[in-house]
Amino acid sequence: MEWFIAPGYWWSRLVFQRALAGLYLVAFLTAALQFRALIGERGMLPVPRFVGRVRFKQAPSLFQLHYSDRFFAACAWTGCAVSAALIAGLDSRLPLWAGMLLWLVPWVLYLSIVNVGQTWYAFGWESLLLEVGFLAVFLGNDDVAPPVVVLFLLRWILFRVEFGAGLIKMRGDACWRKLTCLYYHHETQPMPGPLSWFFHHLPRPLHRVEVAANHVTQLVVPVLLFTPQPVATAAASLMIVTQLWLVLSGNFAWLNWITIVLAVSALKLPAGPPSSVPDAPLWYEAVVLAIAALLLGLSYHPVANMISRRQIMNRSFDPLHLVNTYGAFGSVSRIRHEVVIEGTDDAVPHEDSDWREYEFKGKPGDPRRWPRQFAPYHLRLDWLMWFAALSPSYAGAWFGALVERLLENDRDTLRLLRRSPFPPDAPPRYIRARLFRYEYTSWRKLRETGACWERTYVREYLPPTRLAGVAQRS
Structure with a gap:
């Protein structure tokens, strides 16, 4: 089926996959270096105590089957090794089915960590990494051009991330509607960065412009992701610029970076694929279409939450974190x-x-x-x-x-x-x-x-x- 593939996004897929593997590496490295004190056998919230009261069905994880600090460390460092291999492009040197299985490994390992991580892993970017990482399994390698439906689903995630964040702001703190939230945000955000002091001292009229621009980027621009090119590329590029501005202004783990990676998947870069690309195998088309139908069906609850007046931020509606709802800073503290x-x-x-x-x-x-x-x-x-x-x-x-x-x-x-x-x-x-x-x-x-x-x-x-x-x- 010719409509199934989009050869024009060959290089966008390549950049997306390598950058996502880099974020996986950061996530696994964070887990490997911090878990003993946080969730280890003698940690503040030990995994053995958690799995003793929570069933596998509620929180699927390898650590439901067995836990020891040594086993957790092995899983985390294995995740680092596989992520490094993906950065190096090992998936492109394997048959299509083997490349998909290789992408599945970090997803399974990180899902296992998040589902026993308790409050230490209760951040929106954990679910976001899992949702994006699951779709990456079906994006293909050099044996096939990028599937249109997977590219669409990646834009669907980006839309929910940005549009959901925009809605929670407009429904939440009045300072977002008055354009005054940045009078306080850079001072009261969870972890200021080296430039946050300077951002805070920008002129207040500029802060108001920043908030207004944020509303446009989160409430108007995401709709343009589903328009024809080059408009979709322009919309994604604007999102990337906005996220880089946020990177400069604070420390938000990999939230901004994974949003940038998602936006990259919507870019139509000028270079094309190699001269000859095999047709997508029938089994691959069937698997991708089945997964797309599943994810669209699971989107009901996130969409219902997004349009609800009682919208909540950063919640998973299934234990595999396949489709989630996002949002940040629905309210802004005035005092730190x-x-x-x-x-x-x-x-x-x-x-x-x-x-x-x-x-x-x-x-x-x-x-x-x-x-x-x-x-x-x-x-x-x-x-x-x-x-x-x-x-x-x-x-x-x-x-x-x-x-x-x-x-x-x-x-x-x-x-x-x-x-x-x-x-x-x-x-x-x-x-x-x-x-x-x-x-x-x-x-x-x-x-x-x-x-x-x-x-x-x-x-x-x-x-x-x-x-x-x-x-x-x-």
Whole structure:
């Protein structure tokens, strides 16, 4: 069937596949380096405890069948190896069926991780990577030109990502409708980047223009993805530019990057395919059409949610994360709070004790320490600390376990931090947490002090706490 393939998207597919494999590599590397402290056997939310109460049907995962830290590490590093092989183009050197199976491996492995990751993996970009990664299995390799229906489904994902985000903003916080949300967003976003301070200090009229442009990009431009070329390419290009602007302004893990990768699949690049491309095998056409019918059927709930006045953000409607709903920043905080964790060696803690502050890699701490760029790498603990500052209820499941492990000087937990103020062989006697308000400094104060933040004590978050049943050191 000639209509089944789109040879003009040969190079777009190639760039899409290699870039997606790169994001898979980042995701698996993040999992491999952080899992022991977060969800390992001695983690804050251990996988064995989770699978003991959640059935396989609810959360399909290899780790429902067997779990050990060694097995998890093997799966994560295997995901890294397969992702690297896909970046190198191994799938194009294999028969079509074998290339599809190779793309299926990282999807199965990452689905297994996400479905036992609990709150550490409850981010929209986890489901987005799985949804896009599943479609990549059926996009083909050098044995066949890109299938039209898979390219359409990739645009359907991009449409839901952008249009859903635009709707949640218009229905949510009034500042989006008043064009004033960027007066606050760059200061209060989960993890500022190295340029966020400068974005915050842009003139307010420009902030209003940014918000208006965002509404156009998310509510009007996505419709153009389904128009003929070159309009669809222009729409996708505009989305890429907008996402790169967001990359510069903050650290949002791989959310912006996977949106860019999706937009690449809609570009019709000038170069064409090799001179001779075999026809698509009949079995391949049948499989692709069957998968397309399944995904379109599963789109009912995401579409119903998107058009609902009670739209919710970032939710999966099936345990395989095949079709999901997306959206971000339906409301914008006006004030930034940060939880500052401190420890002391004093036998009897008091306000004048020698309290020493733990430093995180990405979240604000020392007012003089300038934010760094980490995205697309995902600092999971730092992100959850931002939620903890919004409300202790967000941290109820894991914050106590974090404090306990800091009191033990747990090696895996300390690896998640930038610096511990205590030597490895001398953990603190007590840990406390305090809530501070953080505000960006002015241009003048930045020049005078070198500090990008100024902070003000708000209240106690956790009183001085020590390990129960542990004798005090003399």
